Amino acid sequence: MSATHVxxxxxxxxxxxxxxxxxxxxxxxxxxxxxxxxKPGKKTVRVKKEVxxxxxxxxxxxxxxxxxxxxxxxxxxxxxxxxxKKAQLDALKxxxxxxxxxxxxxxxxxxIVFGAGNPDADVLFIGEAPGRDExxxxxxxxxxxxxxxTDIIEKGMNIKREDVYIANILKCRPPNNRDPLSQEExxxxxFLNKQLEIIKxxxxxxxxxxxxxxxxxxxxxxxxxxxxxxxxxxIPVMPTYHxxxxxxxxxxxxxxxxxxxxxxxxxxxxxxx
Ligand code: URA
Numbered sequence: 001m002s003a004t005h006v007x008x009x010x011x012x013x014x015x016x017x018x019x020x021x022x023x024x025x026x027x028x029x030x031x032x033x034x035x036x037x038x039k040p041g042k043k044t045v046r047v048k049k050e051v052x053x054x055x056x057x058x059x060x061x062x063x064x065x066x067x068x069x070x071x072x073x074x075x076x077x078x079x080x081x082x083x084x085k086k087a088q089l090d091a092l093k094x095x096x097x098x099x100x101x102x103x104x105x106x107x108x109x110x111x112i113v114f115g116a117g118n119p120d121a122d123v124l125f126i127g128e129a130p131g132r133d134e135x136x137x138x139x140x141x142x143x144x145x146x147x148x149x150t151d152i153i154e155k156g157m158n159i160k161r162e163d164v165y166i167a168n169i170l171k172c173r174p175p176n177n178r179d180p181l182s183q184e185e186x187x188x189x190x191f192l193n194k195q196l197e198i199i200k201x202x203x204x205x206x207x208x209x210x211x212x213x214x215x216x217x218x219x220x221x222x223x224x225x226x227x228x229x230x231x232x233x234x235i236p237v238m239p240t241y242h243x244x245x246x247x248x249x250x251x252x253x254x255x256x257x258x259x260x261x262x263x264x265x266x267x268x269x270x271x272x273x
Contacts, residue, residue: 067103075190080198085119088198092191096171101187105172111138112172115195117165122269123157124201125149126192126211128242129170129180140166145243149207152243156262167195169210180210189214196232202272203265204235208242215239227261229268238265 073095081091093114100106113130116139125141133143141149150161170180170188180188196204206212209222215232216225216239225239240261246254 069100069103069106071098072101073097073099073191075194078194080194085198089115089119089195092194092198096191099171102172102181102184105170105174105184108175109172110135113138113140113168114171115165115167116140117161118163119165119199121163121165121199122202123159123164123205123265124196124199124203125153125164125166125205125207126215127166127168127207128210129168129177130173131177132173135173140168141243144247148243148247152258152262156259157266165195165199165201167192169214185210185214196235201235203268204232204237205262205265206237206239208245211242212237212239226257227264229264236268238262 075095078092078095080088096112096114098106099112109130113134117124127141127145127149130140131143131145133146134140140146149166153159153161153164169192170184171191172188174180174184204215206215212222212225213219215237216230218225222239222241226241228238230237230239238261240258241254246258
């Protein structure tokens, strides 16, 4: 702003208004104004605007309440107990209890979907996260995707659904089935790792992008990963499309791809016995 000749009082009024506004807004704790005093005998003053401002400390206050989880399961202290795999999985489930590490999920869920199936399964499927039906029933893959998965297992692989084990990357339903957040994945996957350590399946089949990328620690697209065996701690992994993707893109080409993926698993199981 260029210096202008104005009356002293109008400048003071103007600046005072501005200063008061700033103080009202809480932007500053104190504001000082100095001006060149009028020369004797002159009607106007040349105002030198020297506003010294001292920033108020801690003006920006945290308005969001800090969420304090009530129960964070301590997996570091969890030692897989002796006994059969069912007892071991039960102990892990008990540890998860009513985990609320992910506040949004803990508030939104009806049930934690731990996983289901045969603890001695040769084949372990990993999906993304529970949907609405799974959240209500506390069981993975029981909705529309689940019915297609059951067909893939029973008709495609000729295995009974209750003979495989099914788990997910997240154990709680994300609001409106949104994608899992990376922090949620970080919080939840240690439990999946323990499930894998207990069950020790002969083969893992990952369903969709999230499960494949987590298990294989990669960002490669599911379209490139599927169809070939990969490795998770010595266990062969076959990534394939998620049943929900198949429902959305239900064509012969995709169905054939999934069919071929699971056929390779069946062949491998026959080979390794
Ligand atoms: N989709 C998933 O990825 N998991 C479920 O359990 C259900 C739907």
